Amino acid sequence: MESVKDKAILAKSGFIILSNAKTRDKNETLESMAKSLDKNRKKILEANKLDILGAKKLLQRGELTDALVKRLEVTDSKIDEMILGIKDVIKLEDPVGKTISAIELDSGLELYQIAVPIGVIGMVFESRPDVIPQIMSLALKSGNGILLKGGKESLNTNKAIFEVLRDSIKKKSIPKEAFQLLERREDVTGMLKLDKYIDLIIPRGSNEFVRFVQSNTKIPVLGHSDGICHAYVDKSYDEKKALDVCFDAKVQYPAVCNAIETLLVHEKSAKKFLPKIGKMYKEAKVEMRCCPVSYEILKDLKVRKAKEKDWSTEYNDLIISIKVVRSIEEALDHINKYGSHHTDAIITSDKKAGEYFLNFVDSSSVMLNASTRFADGFRYGKGAEIGISTGKIHARGPTGMEGMLIYKYKLIGNGHKVSDYVGTNAKPYTHKKL
Amino acid sequence: MESVKDKAILAKSGFIILSNAKTRDKNETLESMAKSLDKNRKKILEANKLDILGAKKLLQRGELTDALVKRLEVTDSKIDEMILGIKDVIKLEDPVGKTISAIELDSGLELYQIAVPIGVIGMVFESRPDVIPQIMSLALKSGNGILLKGGKESLNTNKAIFEVLRDSIKKKSIPKEAFQLLERREDVTGMLKLDKYIDLIIPRGSNEFVRFVQSNTKIPVLGHSDGICHAYVDKSYDEKKALDVCFDAKVQYPAVCNAIETLLVHEKSAKKFLPKIGKMYKEAKVEMRCCPVSYEILKDLKVRKAKEKDWSTEYNDLIISIKVVRSIEEALDHINKYGSHHTDAIITSDKKAGEYFLNFVDSSSVMLNASTRFADGFRYGKGAEIGISTGKIHARGPTGMEGMLIYKYKLIGNGHKVSDYVGTNAKPYTHKKL
Numbered sequence: 001m002e003s004v005k006d007k008a009i010l011a012k013s014g015f016i017i018l019s020n021a022k023t024r025d026k027n028e029t030l031e032s033m034a035k036s037l038d039k040n041r042k043k044i045l046e047a048n049k050l051d052i053l054g055a056k057k058l059l060q061r062g063e064l065t066d067a068l069v070k071r072l073e074v075t076d077s078k079i080d081e082m083i084l085g086i087k088d089v090i091k092l093e094d095p096v097g098k099t100i101s102a103i104e105l106d107s108g109l110e111l112y113q114i115a116v117p118i119g120v121i122g123m124v125f126e127s128r129p130d131v132i133p134q135i136m137s138l139a140l141k142s143g144n145g146i147l148l149k150g151g152k153e154s155l156n157t158n159k160a161i162f163e164v165l166r167d168s169i170k171k172k173s174i175p176k177e178a179f180q181l182l183e184r185r186e187d188v189t190g191m192l193k194l195d196k197y198i199d200l201i202i203p204r205g206s207n208e209f210v211r212f213v214q215s216n217t218k219i220p221v222l223g224h225s226d227g228i229c230h231a232y233v234d235k236s237y238d239e240k241k242a243l244d245v246c247f248d249a250k251v252q253y254p255a256v257c258n259a260i261e262t263l264l265v266h267e268k269s270a271k272k273f274l275p276k277i278g279k280m281y282k283e284a285k286v287e288m289r290c291c292p293v294s295y296e297i298l299k300d301l302k303v304r305k306a307k308e309k310d311w312s313t314e315y316n317d318l319i320i321s322i323k324v325v326r327s328i329e330e331a332l333d334h335i336n337k338y339g340s341h342h343t344d345a346i347i348t349s350d351k352k353a354g355e356y357f358l359n360f361v362d363s364s365s366v367m368l369n370a371s372t373r374f375a376d377g378f379r380y381g382k383g384a385e386i387g388i389s390t391g392k393i394h395a396r397g398p399t400g401m402e403g404m405l406i407y408k409y410k411l412i413g414n415g416h417k418v419s420d421y422v423g424t425n426a427k428p429y430t431h432k433k434l
Numbered sequence: 435m436e437s438v439k440d441k442a443i444l445a446k447s448g449f450i451i452l453s454n455a456k457t458r459d460k461n462e463t464l465e466s467m468a469k470s471l472d473k474n475r476k477k478i479l480e481a482n483k484l485d486i487l488g489a490k491k492l493l494q495r496g497e498l499t500d501a502l503v504k505r506l507e508v509t510d511s512k513i514d515e516m517i518l519g520i521k522d523v524i525k526l527e528d529p530v531g532k533t534i535s536a537i538e539l540d541s542g543l544e545l546y547q548i549a550v551p552i553g554v555i556g557m558v559f560e561s562r563p564d565v566i567p568q569i570m571s572l573a574l575k576s577g578n579g580i581l582l583k584g585g586k587e588s589l590n591t592n593k594a595i596f597e598v599l600r601d602s603i604k605k606k607s608i609p610k611e612a613f614q615l616l617e618r619r620e621d622v623t624g625m626l627k628l629d630k631y632i633d634l635i636i637p638r639g640s641n642e643f644v645r646f647v648q649s650n651t652k653i654p655v656l657g658h659s660d661g662i663c664h665a666y667v668d669k670s671y672d673e674k675k676a677l678d679v680c681f682d683a684k685v686q687y688p689a690v691c692n693a694i695e696t697l698l699v700h701e702k703s704a705k706k707f708l709p710k711i712g713k714m715y716k717e718a719k720v721e722m723r724c725c726p727v728s729y730e731i732l733k734d735l736k737v738r739k740a741k742e743k744d745w746s747t748e749y750n751d752l753i754i755s756i757k758v759v760r761s762i763e764e765a766l767d768h769i770n771k772y773g774s775h776h777t778d779a780i781i782t783s784d785k786k787a788g789e790y791f792l793n794f795v796d797s798s799s800v801m802l803n804a805s806t807r808f809a810d811g812f813r814y815g816k817g818a819e820i821g822i823s824t825g826k827i828h829a830r831g832p833t834g835m836e837g838m839l840i841y842k843y844k845l846i847g848n849g850h851k852v853s854d855y856v857g858t859n860a861k862p863y864t865h866k867k868l
Contacts, residue, residue: 016770016794016796019793019796020793020794103814103815105808105813105814105815109804109808111814111815118826118827119796119826199826199827200826200827214652215652218648218649220654220825220827238849240849241848241849242849244849244850244851245847245849245850245851247851248851248852248853249851252851252852252853252856253852336450347849354846358844359453359454360450360454362450362453362553362842363842364842364843365842365843365844365845366842366843366844366845367844367845367846367847368844368845368846368847369846369847369848369849369850370543370845370846370847370848370849370850370851371847371850371851371852373851373852374539374543374845374847374850374852375843375845379539379852379855379863380537380539380545380843381537381539381545381863381865391654392552392553392633392634392840393552393633393634393654393827393828393840394827394828394840396840396841396842397841397842397843398843406826406827406828406830407830407831408797408798408799408800408830408831409798409799409800409809409814409830409831409832410792410799410800410801410802411799411800411801411802411804411808411809412788412801412802412803412804413679413801413802413803413804413805413808414675414803414804415672415674415675415676415678415679415781415803415804416678416679416803416804416805416808417678417679417681417682417683417686417804417805417807418682418686418687418805418807418808418813419682419686421813422686429813429815431815
C-alpha cells in the first residue's frame with residue numbers, strides 16, 4: 001500500500017492539473033459521480049452491513065454508543081441525500097479563475113489577482129460516511145486535491161463510496177490522483193508532518209481531537225475546538241421572542257457547537273423573565289447552574305449554584321449556566337472573556353443596544369433576536385459546509401467552498417524591468433484600476 | 435515594566451474599541467501623528483544618535499555590518515518619508531465595516547457578512563525604525579491592536595518614534611493601549627506563547643528567524659522564509675525583453691526575496707541566448723553555476739558546475755544557477771519542485787505558452803515578460819506592505835492592509851428559532867441575495 005507521503009505527493013501533482021480544469025468537465029464528472037452512486041447502491045449497502053456488524057460487536061462490549069452506530073448506517077434514502085448533495089454542488093458557481101482585482105502598474109504592465117484553489121487539503125472526520133461525497137464534490141468543484149481520513153468503524157463503507165466516486169472520473173483534466181483515501185490510524189499523525197505537500201487541515205471531531213491536531217502540526221488548521229456560546233436578554237425585550245430564542249438555542253439540539261452554554265440576563269429583566277424560561281427549561285429537563293442572584297430567583301425549581309468553572313465550560317448537553325448582569329457592558333465583558341468567539345446572541349427591543357452588541361462582541365457570528373443555532377453553512381446558504389472556524393485568519397464562522405480558495409497574482413508585461421522605476425529618473429507607476 | 439502578557443491583554447482590550455472607531459477619528463489621529471513626527475524631529479534625531487554611537491562600537495568589534503549601521507540611521511529626509519507614508523495611509527479607503535455579502539435566510543431574517551479587523555497583530559522586525567510609523571498607521575486604519583518589536587540596536591530610536599506617535603493620540607475612540615512596543619529580547623519568545631491574545635504574527639527578518647517563529651508558535655504566521663524565484667526563457671522569445679528581464683531580476687537588487695536564483699532556458703534558445711546574458715552577468719560580476727549543457731555553452735566565461743543543492747539554494751547574492759530544459763513542461767516541473775512558490779517569470783513571444791506557464795506554476799506571483807522584482811506591495815499599488823506571504827491561507831504574495839482584515843457574520847432576526855426550520859413541517863429557507 002502507498003504511504004501517506006506517497007498519497008500526498010500524488011494528490012499534489014493531481015491538484016495542479018485539476019486546478020486548471022474547465023467548469024464543464026468538473027460538472028460532468030460530478031454528474032457521473034451522482035449516477036455512479038445510484039448504480040452502485042448494492043456495493044455500498046453491503047460494505048455498510050459489514051461495518052454495522054463490527055460496530056454492533058463494539059456496542060455489546062460498550063466501546064461504541066447507540067448513537068454512533070446509528071450515524072454509521074447507510075440506507076437507500078441516505079444515498080439519495082448524497083446524490084442530491086452532489087447535485088447541489090453542480091449548481092454552485094465555479095469560483096476558480098475569477099478576477100478579484102485588476103490594476104495597471106504602468107502602460108503595458110497589468111496585474112491581475114485571480115482566485116485559485118489552495119492545493120491539497122487534509123480532511124479528518126468521524127464515522128459519518130456521507131462526508132465523503134460532500135467533501136469530495138466540493139474539492140473537485142473548487143479544484144483542490146484532498147486526503148480523506150474517516151473513522152475506522154466505517155472503513156468498509158468509506159472505501160466503497162470512495163471507490164465508486166473515484167472510479168467514475170473519466171476525464172483527463174480531472175486526475176484521479178487528486179483524490180486519496182487514507183485508511184490507517186497512524187496516517188493522521190503522518191499527515192500532520194507533511195507541511196510540504198498539504199496546505200490546510202480540516203479536522204472534524206471532538207474538541208480534544210481538534211486541539212491535538214492544532215498543537216501537532218505546522219500546517220494551517222481550519223476548525224474549532226470550543227463552542228461556548230451565549231444568549232443575552234437585555235433590559236427591554238419582547239417576551240415571546242426571548243423565550244423562543246433562549247429555548248431554541250439551548251434545547252433544540254444541545255450536543256452541537258452553536259447551542260448556548262450560558263444565559264445572561266439584565267438585572268431589570270431577571271425577575272420577570274427568569275421564572276418563565278426557568279419553567280420551560282425545567283420541563284425540558286435542562287439542568288440550571290446559577291449565579292447568586294439568579295439562584296435566589298430560581299431556587300424553587302431546584303437549580304444548582306454555578307462555580308467559576310461553569311462560565312468557561314462547553315456542556316454539549318442539557319445543562320445551562322445562568323448569570324444576572326448589571327449592564328450590557330458587563331454582558332459584553334463576560335462574553336469576550338469566557339466565550340470562544342463562536343456565536344453569541346442578544347435579545348433586545350432597543351435598536352441601539354442591538355447594534356452595540358453586534359459591533360462589540362468579537363465572535364464569528366453575532367445574532368440579534370435570533371437563535372445561535374442558525375450559525376451553520378447550510379442555513380447561511382453556502383450549500384455545504386467544510387467546517388466552522390473560530391480562527392480569525394482566512395475563514396471565520398460557517399465556511400463553505402470559499403474557504404478552499406486563495407488567489408495568485410499574474411503580472412503581464414512587455415519586457416518591463418524594475419531598474420526603470422527606481423533612482424533619480426525613475427518612471428512613476430500609474431496604478432490605474434482596470 | 436509591564437510583562438509582554440500584560441501588554442498583549444491591554445492591546446486586546448484596546449482593539450475591540452478601536453475596531454469600532456469612525457473613519458474620521460482614525461484619519462484625524464493619523465494627521466496628528468504626522469504633525470507630531472514633524473514637531474519632534476529633534477527628540478527622534480537625538481535618540482537615533484545614541485543608537486548610531488552604540489552601533490559604531492559594535493561595528494568596530496565586527497558584530498554589525500556597515501550596511502546595518504546605515505539602515506539604522508534616521509535623517510531629516512527619512513522623517514519626511516515617514517510623514518509621507520502616514521499621509522498615504524490616510525488616503526487609503528477605510529476597509530472596516532464594509533458589507534462583503536448580504537442574504538435573506540427567510541422573511542425578516544437577514545445575514546450580513548461584514549469586514550472587521552483581525553484583532554491583535556504581533557510584528558517583529560529588524561533594525562529599520564521607519565517600520566514603526568508604517569505599521570502603526572496601517573494597524574490604526576484597519577482597527578487592529580499591535581505589538582511592535584524591533585531590533586535592539588535601534589531601541590532608543592524605536593522608543594522615541596513610538597512615544598511621539600502614541601502620545602499624539604487624543605481621541606476616546608482610539609485607545610492608546612491598542613499600540614504596544616516590546617523592548618526586551620525575551621519578549622519575542624514570550625509573544626509566541628500568547629495565542630489567547632495575539633491573532634497573527636508577522637515576522638520580518640532572516641530566513642532562519644522566520645522559520646524559528648513558524649516552528650515555535652500556535653499563532654498563525656504571515657510571512658515567507660525562502661524566496662527561490664525563477665526566470666524561464668522559452669523557445670520563442672524577444673531577445674531584448676529576455677535580456678532586460680533576466681538581468682534586472684538577478685542584478686538590480688540581488689539581496690531580496692523576489693530576485694531570481696535560477697535561470698531556465700529552453701534547449702532551442704540556449705545556444706543563442708546564453709552567451710549574451712552570460713556576458714552581461716559576467717560584467718556585473720555574477721557567478722554562474724551551470725548544468726552540463728549550459729556549462730558547455732558558457733565555459734569560456736569561467737562558469738562553475740552546478741550541484742544538485744544549487745537548485746534549491748537562495749543565494750541572495752550575485753550568484754545564479756543556470757539550467758537548460760527540453761520543454762516548458764520540464765521548466766514547470768523544475769519550478770514546482772525546487773521553487774518556494776514565491777515569484778516566477780516566463781519570457782516568451784508565444785501567447786499560449788505564456789498562459790500555460792501562468793496557470794500551471796503554483797506561485798503567489800507569476801510574471802509574463804516582466805521582472806520578478808515587481809512582486810512588492812508598493813509596486814502592486816497597495817500603498818504599504820505588511821509582508822510577502824508564501825503561505826496559501828488568508829493572504830498570498832505581497833500583502834497590504836487587506837491582510838489585516840477578516841469578517842464577522844451579523845444575523846438580524848425577529849425572534850427566529852431553528853426548530854421552525856427542521857422536521858416534517860420545516861419552513862424552507864429563501865436564501866435570497868439582498
